[in-house]
Amino acid sequence: MADTLLRVEHLRKVYESSTGSVEAIGDIDFEMRRGELICIVGPSGCGKTTLLKCISGLLKPTSGSVTLDGKAVTGPPPNMALVFQEYGRSLYPWLTVRGNVELPLRHKKLPKAEMRRIVDDALVAVGLDHADTKYPWQLSGGMQQRVAIARAVAYQPEVLIMDEPFAAVDAQTRADLEDLVRKLHLERGMSILFVTHDIDESVYLGERVVVLSKSPTWVQEDLVIDLSSERDQITTRALPRFTELRTHVYEQIQRAKLGDAVRR
Numbered sequence: 001m002a003d004t005l006l007r008v009e010h011l012r013k014v015y016e017s018s019t020g021s022v023e024a025i026g027d028i029d030f031e032m033r034r035g036e037l038i039c040i041v042g043p044s045g046c047g048k049t050t051l052l053k054c055i056s057g058l059l060k061p062t063s064g065s066v067t068l069d070g071k072a073v074t075g076p077p078p079n080m081a082l083v084f085q086e087y088g089r090s091l092y093p094w095l096t097v098r099g100n101v102e103l104p105l106r107h108k109k110l111p112k113a114e115m116r117r118i119v120d121d122a123l124v125a126v127g128l129d130h131a132d133t134k135y136p137w138q139l140s141g142g143m144q145q146r147v148a149i150a151r152a153v154a155y156q157p158e159v160l161i162m163d164e165p166f167a168a169v170d171a172q173t174r175a176d177l178e179d180l181v182r183k184l185h186l187e188r189g190m191s192i193l194f195v196t197h198d199i200d201e202s203v204y205l206g207e208r209v210v211v212l213s214k215s216p217t218w219v220q221e222d223l224v225i226d227l228s229s230e231r232d233q234i235t236t237r238a239l240p241r242f243t244e245l246r247t248h249v250y251e252q253i254q255r256a257k258l259g260d261a262v263r264r
């Protein structure tokens, strides 16, 4: 694939323990181009977190490989950022918003003015430029998740991995954060791999939706989302094509749950 950023090849993961072994990932293969926004969906417990842990170098696969920007992933890659569902646990309560966003940049030893410029830019990008001196516990859940996203933006990773990032916020905040992700992708060309349980969210956000089978998982479908890149919560979700796509993904997940999809 031209300009491949991330390549997952024949990835398999079996958890071994004293009580036996669990094959979480059967055989996963997919590629992501630079600048793409891909959503991953699948039935509950199918192996999404295991897959992300292998991609982010936190877990060693049993076999197969992950390659980022041409380099084999054998530990957490420096050019990757992660945003998780538990924003409360990913922010340091004793640091201000600015301090939290700055933290991963500190080892880059940037001149002070450059660091300030990058952090200011990231805070503006997520709409938190007015809140830089606040502490996480003074912010709403949605604002805290914006801080986590600003930290990832400031770090300027090659790829941003998001694991169910909006599962713990209310519906209105979730819609705003989805639009923030679309904006970062469109305006900054960020490459984003986004795992979600929410079928509508996957179709609204993604340029592709990768549907995983039930565990031990494999890629049941890799669907191109042929909606315009300019999306908005009201008109896009009201399009007949949006409804067709979400119905299709829904049916695929039902098949995945039943385990009746046949691997070609």
Ligand SMILES: Nc1ncnc2c1ncn2[C@@H]1O[C@H](COP(=O)(O)OP(=O)(O)OP(=O)(O)O)[C@@H](O)[C@H]1O
Pocket (backbone or CB within 6 Å): 015, 016, 017, 022, 023, 024, 042, 043, 044, 045, 046, 047, 048, 049, 050, 051, 215
């Ligand atoms: N450390 C572990 N040891 C043994 N089995 C595990 C371990 N972690 C996960 N599993 C098993 O691997 C399978 C996939 O789990 P995983 O958490 O990756 O799925 P998931 O799709 O992220 O789940 P959810 O939809 O609940 O977020 C499940 O059967 C789970 O019980």
